[in-house]
């Protein structure tokens with residue numbers, strides 16, 4: 001199965017993204033009876049990606065037709081340059097929805113080192129999978145990507161035959177069980193971290209900073225990441241779901257509620273998501289929490305800073321920009337303040353330019369951005385890696401969609417490291433912030449139990 005489903009052997013086919021040979025990628029698609037997406041990305045010995053949006057687009061990919069990688073603060077630009085070379089002269093025969101896309105993400109910090117649990121996750125890394133299965137309201141499509149038409153057609157037919165052997169449904173089972181958990185940050189050190197951030201805020205150096213923690217979870221058995229992602233879909237159907245792994249190290253996965261940006265043509269959509277309260281035991285309790293969220297001056301300020309920063313970042317690129325009314329985003333375990341923001345671009349832009357302009361929003365970084373990043377680097381005792389960073393896809397036209405990689409974890413052997421953070425502003429109470437962080441571990445943690 002590996003070879004025809006774009007397994008590791010095909011990695012040898014992967015073209016470097018320098019476009020030196022001047023020959024574009026070729027892709028061929030055909031419609032498919034439905035197949036279990038989990039079964040397609042079941043084996044973790046090859047490069048695999050999975051991506052699903054609240055709007056209903058679902059894609060799984062295996063193998064590597066092209067790989068794009070970059071490091072450092074210029075990584076957004078470098079990936080864009082590589083993308084142009086990779087997709088130059090693309091010959092796609094099939095519906096638009098089944099076109100090849102590059103999937104991957106970026107590290108949170110510019111100075112990322114791909115070590116520890118983040119081994120294999122470069123500061124920017126994308127693949128155009130050799131094989132893609134795309135499900136949307138236009139049906140389910142299989143796409144094979146290769147260097148020439150004969151190879152793409154051969155791969156398409158071989159894959160199609162193999163996929164017919166896979167089940168249409170795959171049981172998503174139950175969690176592997178939690179043997180032990182270890183925090184990077186004790187409650188005492190958290191109090192000290194928040195107090196230090198509050199001192200900077202009092203001194204006027206900082207207005208907001210998002211401080212995070214990691215939770216290392218030892219499992220009772222091996223984790224089945226695709227099955228975990230499927231269980232997340234049931235509990236968080238209106239969140240993104242993703243997994244990314246290169247078959248040699250860990251698999252990053254999660255169910256983020258937050259869109260960083262989506263771009264199609266000149267239309268851009270993003271949102272501010274910040275300010276959190278728990279769910280209640282009853283509808284009345286739910287509403288009491290929401291009232292607190294809406295009435296509190298602290299939440300209003302914390303959320304308003306994110307709206308303002310996104311507006312300021314997008315305004316120079318937009319001919320029109322609309323900030324919608326604030327709403328409540330109610331999830332299974334937590335509720336947030338949300339403000340949708342939409343723009344029309346005044347010139348042609350690649351989605352990666354928008355990603356670069358927006359990352360990190362103060363929903364995961366802070367205000368002013370540089371001081372907040374410095375505070376995060378000095379304060380946190382773990383490596384953010386790809387947590388809270390852009391994760392998603394782009395295509396040959398420079399369109400694409402990115403989520404913010406929160407409510408996420410990285411699975412390595414029988415350990416999963418989870419991440420969660422909270423916005424600290426003047427008047428933040430360390431204990432309340434601690435409680436909110438525990439709620440943000442829950443989406444993934446609950447599925448491991």
Ligand SMILES: C=C(O[C@H]1C=CC=C(C(=O)O)[C@@H]1O)C(=O)O
Pocket residue numbers: 210212258273274275276336362363364388406407419420421422423440
């Ligand atoms: C940083 C996280 O959440 C962000 C998104 C929504 C609400 C947030 C908050 O209330 O602080 C955070 O800004 C996380 O989940 O790790």
